[in-house]
Amino acid sequence: MTSLRQDPQATRVASGYTVAGRTSSWLTPRQLVVVELHLVTEEFRRFDLSKIQALVLYRTRTGLVGSLLLLAGTLLFAALTVVGLSTQAPQPVLFISGGAALLLALSLGIHWWSGPTARLDIHTAVQRYTVPGIGRWRSGLRMLDRVAPAARAAQESPPAP
């Protein structure tokens, strides 16, 4: 039995990380397979392309909250560094507060560069499933643009005998 990575008919359409572990989504000719690796266990869900009713990508407010928190932290540590410089605070204190401000500013830059946060839901007749590992609008859109044509083609073509 070949793994999805070795299967020439399977394409990885998304991958990412969650708190629980690594995730990846694979598109095969008939199914969409979502695999989550939890420490030493692989858990997977298969969605028949012919049974998918809808894909919904939507923006979440997590990104905005994260931006505000990172911005507040950056400003706080930057202000502490400026105050420390003007009051001739000990050097280790300046290094720590300056380093923290720089680190938070860098995180904020990466966060902004990654784009807005989003989630992707798969609707079938019996469930609504949020694809794990899709956290950004850009990655969700990429997956949507690859899965949607395959699902449409599977549903418009007559079923295999």
Added chain:
Amino acid sequence: MKTLPCPLCRAAVTPVGAPGTGMEQCPDCGVKLRIEVFPAAEKVETPAAPQARSGPGEAACFYHESRRAVVPCDRCGRFLCALCDLPVGGLHLCPACLGSRTQDAALAPLESRRLRPDLIAGYILLLGVLSCGVLFPLTGLAALGVLRRFRNHPPSLVDSSAGRIRLAYVLAVVEVVFGTAFWIAFLAAPQFFSP
């Protein structure tokens, strides 16, 4: 056109425009969405036909005596009515056989979880390294035990685990050999290890 509930506020959102184009906005909470609706959403499921009652001389369902059997279970052979017939991967199964979740290639479509013995062995071997080699004989043997116990286990669905399993075997043997040699030397000539 089918309406979908907004994922955030549950208000009804009607997708407009051609498939693959445009972005919707929830009329209630204003969240931006992109919705792709497929023909499967428009299909109306026909309700199941009323269950036929078994008459004299007709086989009855094992689970519902009053209902006519339509098919035997492919695993246990019990007669099943249309309600109890569960088609899985080309087989007709009864609820009991499906519930037993027997390791069977025919039931592969139902499988939803796999253990990764290569990763278990890897973490055990790492524990030996973190103990600075003191636990090498134990962790090496434990890793070998895990690899042997799961030698017929189905491989990872995503990665090719054959190479990792071979590497884990080699590292486990190395840990056992080096760890045992260290402990023999330590017990035979402890003065070499004292400062």
